[in-house]
Amino acid sequence: MHQKENVNYLNVEYGIKSWLFTKDHKRIGVMYLIAVTLFFIVGALAALGVRLELLTPEGDLMSSDAYNRFFTMHGVIMIFLFLIPSIPAVLGNFVLPIMIGARDLAFPRINLLSWYIFIFSGIIGIIGILKGGIDTGWTFYTPYSSIYSHTPVVLVAFAAFLVGFSSILTGLNFIATVHTMRAPGLSWFRLPLFVWAMYATSLVIMLGTPVVAITLVLLILDRAVGLGIFNPTLGGDPVLFQHLFWFYSHPAVYIMILPAMGVVSEVVSAFSRKKVFGYKFIVYSSMAIAVIGFLVWGHHMYTSGQSALSGIVFSILTVLVGVPTAVKILNWTVTLYRGSVSFEAPMLYALGFMGLFIIGGLTGLFLAALGTDVHLHDTYFVVAHFHYTMVGGAIMGFLAGLHYWWPKITGRMYPEFLGKFGAIVVFVGFHLTFLPQFVAGYLGMPRRYHYYVPEFQFYNILSTAGATILGAGMILVIGYLVWSARYGEKAVSNPWRAVGLEWETASPPHPHNFEEVPRVEWDAYDYEYKYKKEGVSFA
Amino acid sequence: MHREGIYGLHEQFEDLAQQKESSLIGMWAFVAQEVLFFGGAFFTYAVYRFMYxxxxxxxxxxxxxxxxxFNxxxxLLSSFTVAMAVRAAQLNDKKQLVGFLLATLFFASTFMGIKYIEYSSKYEHHLIPGINFDGSHLDFDNPEKVELFMSIYFALTGLHGLHVLVGILILLWLIPVSIKGRFTSSYYFPVEIFGLYWHFVDIVWIFLFPLLYLIGVS
Known part of the structure; x- marks a missing residue:
């Protein structure tokens, strides 16, 4: 090996300063990856506390007060500091500009600023934990949060407010970049579906996040200054807070799931060596989810005293949002049909996503229906449902994408055997954790309680055992990924023989992504074109 | 940042035209999120006004x-001067550009000054919720509902004032750069983008003024 190593974004300069002041979207993506992983670990520790406490029906590990703080911190950290930034800020940041053949995002300094805002709000959140944590639930419902809670609500609400701006800046960057910086020949309908998913996500971020921002500002003004906007003693309406909160926080679940769907489109196509079936339908379904997703927030308030008519309207709209989701699942399944499918770790996660998301989505319909929701509202059925979509969906998608692009990010392969093994452990652990919660919830176990009736203990033991397996699986995954970043086998530029601009450049890429601006002469996922050009027959 | 000697061109762009287009889309997207931000507050106003x-x-x-x-x-005058500043930049007229930006700064500061006088008088009359609100001297049966109105008044005008303040800070950056003669007919879009932001801040006030000041019984 006498060949001099090529210049890439990792070795172009060294030292901590070269990272902290970088404007390179790839380095910022890696910095986001490190940050969200750390927050994930903190959030997982909070979940561990909750699951251990729920092993027994009595409160023998912690007080009710401590339990409230544990599940709140789990929710706040996982949603605001892990799930929302995970795919857009890590994978989107890294691959989106490369996928469209750009040198960088449109606003690199704003991109770096978004990372600092993220870290700063994360630190404020951690200070909130060190000051005892908050006990309002991640939903900050008033008037409990604005008047009665004795915990540092202002601090944590401010962190959640601030972190919203880091995702707004990321979304703004993506929108401007996709509009103006596509490579010559790369028309809108040649864009990879991941880029479309990022675009749809950015729209939701731009139009949803500011509403929760103003809501949290009003909450903070109520609590810190003493204004009375949500204070019932002045005639303020706490249900108004719920409306405003869910106007963002329901679309927020699409901020978490749309990117994962984008990853699955990439991975399913790459490991079937086949064009995605119904490309345009997947594009339109992403946009449809982004639009309809804004019209369903009221399904969180069937029991909060909204009128029967709005309940019915929100119920119908909620069922409607299932349609574009089903379109995607159908298209991925048809993509598999007669493809040359192989089962590397990213594909296992993508298939896991499909299986889990079907369960998560269908149980969502139970909750969308007015009658059943009154029975299931605030039970473990809801907890299981959103963990199937958020963990089974968003985290599976994140892990699929992380493994898929790992060779591009680090220039090293992860160990394939451990990768597959880890995917199976995570899959099994996940099911064991959350499947019993459907049953417990259906039978009436309420969420957010410290004590429960002894008849539910069986399900909770299963669930905690599953969480242990899930945790072990995650430790394994984090372990071998960190190991492989240094010691893994060197990756070639296109280890999966996939189609896409990100695979045309070196692994890891040049600081400017491409030596020269690429021209795009093929449609997305045009495997026939690619293999014909290389003289390979796959028929 | 000075690739091929073009002032202001950032390295990720091919040329200034692409950079301008990106920046404009970026600012429009930002304004869109601002609309939703204030939208939440206006919605709150609408609900309570309907109720009380x-x-x-x-x-x-x-x-x-x-x-x-008066404000x-x-x-409105400041919106006019900022529009004229954009035009001056497009025409390479440095003197006019600096003049109009200074005028905008003057109007923005005047606005904040008036706001300060208003807030002080509310303080003297014990009308600031959470700080010194006292409804006992009011000639109204449910003073707590008036406190709710004042809460919304301070939240809305406070957030708007914060946006004016941010505009003043941006002006304090734009003016010295203009004096140095950096903005030309080929690189004027920072002024134009500031103009977009400023018009937005203005429009918010155009809504706030009637909704807050003009619904009273005479």
Missing amino acids: PEAFSYGSSLLDVRFGA TVVL
């Missing part, structure tokens, strides 16, 4: 229409 119309119109009569009207004129 009398308290709102009584609360409105506690505000001084003259201050509000409306001030902001």
Whole structure:
């Protein structure tokens, strides 16, 4: 090996300063990856506390007060500091500009600023934990949060407010970049579906996040200054807070799931060596989810005293949002049909996503229906449902994408055997954790309680055992990924023989992504074109 | 940042035209999110006004229409001067550009000054919720509903004032750069983008003024 190593974004300069002041979207993506992983670990520790406490029906590990703080911190950290930034800020940041053949995002300094805002709000959140944590639930419902809670609500609400701006800046960057910086020949309908998913996500971020921002500002003004906007003693309406909160926080679940769907489109196509079936339908379904997703927030308030008519309207709209989701699942399944499918770790996660998301989505319909929701509202059925979509969906998608692009990010392969093994452990652990919660919830176990009736203990033991397996699986995954970043086998530029601009450049890429601006002469996922050009027959 | 000697061109762009297009889309997207941000607050206003119309119109009569009207004129003039500043930059007219930006800064500061006088008088009359609100001297049966109106008044005008303040900070950056002669007919879009932001801040006030000051009973 006498060949001099090529210049890439990792070795172009060294030292901590070269990272902290970088404007390179790839380095910022890696910095986001490190940050969200750390927050994930903190959030997982909070979940561990909750699951251990729920092993027994009595409160023998912690007080009710401590339990409230544990599940709140789990929710706040996982949603605001892990799930929302995970795919857009890590994978989107890294691959989106490369996928469209750009040198960088449109606003690199704003991109770096978004990372600092993220870290700063994360630190404020951690200070909130060190000051005892908050006990309002991640939903900050008033008037409990604005008047009665004795915990540092202002601090944590401010962190959640601030972190919203880091995702707004990321979304703004993506929108401007996709509009103006596509490579010559790369028309809108040649864009990879991941880029479309990022675009749809950015729209939701731009139009949803500011509403929760103003809501949290009003909450903070109520609590810190003493204004009375949500204070019932002045005639303020706490249900108004719920409306405003869910106007963002329901679309927020699409901020978490749309990117994962984008990853699955990439991975399913790459490991079937086949064009995605119904490309345009997947594009339109992403946009449809982004639009309809804004019209369903009221399904969180069937029991909060909204009128029967709005309940019915929100119920119908909620069922409607299932349609574009089903379109995607159908298209991925048809993509598999007669493809040359192989089962590397990213594909296992993508298939896991499909299986889990079907369960998560269908149980969502139970909750969308007015009658059943009154029975299931605030039970473990809801907890299981959103963990199937958020963990089974968003985290599976994140892990699929992380493994898929790992060779591009680090220039090293992860160990394939451990990768597959880890995917199976995570899959099994996940099911064991959350499947019993459907049953417990259906039978009436309420969420957010410290004590429960002894008849539910069986399900909770299963669930905690599953969480242990899930945790072990995650430790394994984090372990071998960190190991492989240094010691893994060197990756070639296109280890999966996939189609896409990100695979045309070196692994890891040049600081400017491409030596020269690429021209795009093929449609997305045009495997026939690619293999014909290389003289390979796959028929 | 000075690739091929073109001032202001950032390295990720091919040329200034692409950079301008990106920046404009970026600012429009930012304005869109601002609309939703203030939208949440306006929605809150609408709900409570619908619930407590009398308290709102009584609360409105506690505000001084003259201050509000004067500030409306001030902001409209500032929108005019910022539009003229963009035009001056496009025409390479440095003197006019600096002049119009200074005028905008003057109007923005005047607005904040008036706001300060208004807030002080509310303080003297014990009308600031959470700080010194005292409804006992009010000629209204449910003073707590008036307190709710004042809460919304301070939240909305406070957030708007914060946006004016941010505009002043941006102006304090734009003016020295203009004096150095950096903005030319090929690189004027930072002024144009600031103009977009400033017009937005102005429009928010155009809505706030009637909703807060003009619904009172005379």
